[in-house]
Amino acid sequence: xxxxxxxxxxCGGGGEQATGEKEGQAAGGxxxxxxxxxxxxxxxxxxxxxxxITSGLKLAQKEINAKGDVEINLLIEDSAGKQDQALxxxxxxxxxxxxxxxxxxxxxxxxxxxxxxxDLNGVPIMGTSTTAEGIPQLGEYVFRNSIPEALAIxxxxxxxxxxxxxxxxxxxYGNDDVxxxxxxxxxxxxxxxxxxxxxxxxxxxxxQSDYNAQLTKIKGMNPDLILASALYNEGAVIMxxxxxxxxxxxxxxxxxxxxPEVIKIAGDAANGLIVATPWYGEKDDSKVKEFVSKFExxxxxxxxxxxxxxxxxxxIYAEALKNAGEADRDAFRDAxxxxxxxxxxxxxxxxxxxxxxxxxxxxLIIEDGQFKEFN
Ligand code: 1QQ
Numbered sequence: 386x387x388x389x390x391x392x393x394x395x396c397g398g399g400g401e402q403a404t405g406e407k408e409g410q411a412a413g414g415x416x417x418x419x420x421x422x423x424x425x426x427x428x429x430x431x432x433x434x435x436x437x438i439t440s441g442l443k444l445a446q447k448e449i450n451a452k453g454d455v456e457i458n459l460l461i462e463d464s465a466g467k468q469d470q471a472l473x474x475x476x477x478x479x480x481x482x483x484x485x486x487x488x489x490x491x492x493x494x495x496x497x498x499x500x501x502x503x504d505l506n507g508v509p510i511m512g513t514s515t516t517a518e519g520i521p522q523l524g525e526y527v528f529r530n531s532i533p534e535a536l537a538i539x540x541x542x543x544x545x546x547x548x549x550x551x552x553x554x555x556x557x558y559g560n561d562d563v564x565x566x567x568x569x570x571x572x573x574x575x576x577x578x579x580x581x582x583x584x585x586x587x588x589x590x591x592x593q594s595d596y597n598a599q600l601t602k603i604k605g606m607n608p609d610l611i612l613a614s615a616l617y618n619e620g621a622v623i624m625x626x627x628x629x630x631x632x633x634x635x636x637x638x639x640x641x642x643x644x645p646e647v648i649k650i651a652g653d654a655a656n657g658l659i660v661a662t663p664w665y666g667e668k669d670d671s672k673v674k675e676f677v678s679k680f681e682x683x684x685x686x687x688x689x690x691x692x693x694x695x696x697x698x699x700x701i702y703a704e705a706l707k708n709a710g711e712a713d714r715d716a717f718r719d720a721x722x723x724x725x726x727x728x729x730x731x732x733x734x735x736x737x738x739x740x741x742x743x744x745x746x747x748x749l750i751i752e753d754g755q756f757k758e759f760n
Contacts, residue, residue: 418456419712422478424489426466430618433646441695449703471495485712493517493564500527509718513698516640517567521740528740534568537661539575544748551609553582558614560588568614568639616641621650628654643690661746663731664690697729
């Protein structure tokens with residue numbers, strides 16, 4: 386009795402939590418259990434993003450829990466892609482459910498309001514698909530594992546220019562969304578840096594269904610390339626209408642276009658779309674292949690970039706939990722910030738000192754109704 390009291394005292398005595406866990410594990414216990422909140426866009430026009438994300442998370446959860454050193458409970462809330470709904474979900478997860486940390490929300494527009502609130506409450510939060518400028522800078526509890534537009538878009542544009550010798554571009558973007566606006570800023574800056582002539586800048590809003598005015602103007606100016614910053618729903622309709630009007634030049638799209646929904650909605654009109662992503666499902670890599678086959682087995686379809694990023698994200702959380710040694714918000718935040726050289730299905734991953742990610746994207750093009758490597 387005396388010796389076990391001494392062990393307890395040593396464990397509780399100060400900062401040796403990790404050692405305590407190890408002893409617990411040796412005795413057959415010591416699994417670190419954590420409630421992780423998820424805020425995802427799973428209903429409404431962009432629901433395929435959230436469906437992919439939650440599928441990736443659930444697959445990772447199953448594998449992680451089966452290994453036995455951490456036990457993750459996912460508490461999933463729908464934000465419908467809306468700021469207010471995302472914020473309400475975050476408050477519920479933080480205050481009523483008392484989660485250790487949050488994954489999501491899906492859109493940068495949502496993270497822009499949820500991130501500062503989580504930071505204020507000292508709740509670590511990580512976006513798996515938020516790519517606008519400035520997301521990790523919202524606070525020291527705010528992270529992402531999705532490659533920012535500022536890296537992805539210039540990579541796509543560089544390849545498109547190499548391949549097509551493009552000199553004149555038209556830009557089309559949604560001006561009522563944090564991500565589509567940020568993507569536009571990056572496109573404009575990159576076009577200027579690359580000495581491209583910007584023929585026109587056209588805007589649209591979420592839910593718009595008729596792009597005739599913008600596309601007629603663009604067609605009349607005869608661009609070599611169209612740069613489009615949109616979520617898949619608007620983006621796919623834009624491509625469909627453009628092709629029907631006889632605009633057959635390539636498009637460079639931002640992260641919103643990284644969804645197979647673009648091909649589902651636009652069909653052949655999606656051919657000629659160039660996007661950059663750290664995810665390529667046909668990669669000759671054993672980890673990628675294993676993930677693709679497990680995902681197909683579970684859901685009967687191939688994973689997209691959003692599923693892959695979410696899958697890696699939960700593994701990154703599991704690693705941080707293990708390193709923290711306990712499901713405590715502050716300990717978890719510090720362990721998360723220190724994740725280095727994590728080897729996931731998207732390649733080697735580390736946060737920079739602002740909680741942002743540096744990764745090399747692959748540039749893809751849609752040809753014959755499929756994403757292919759663009760070389
Ligand atoms: C953002 C995005 C979207 C395309 C996520 C679905 O990149 O909002 O930042």
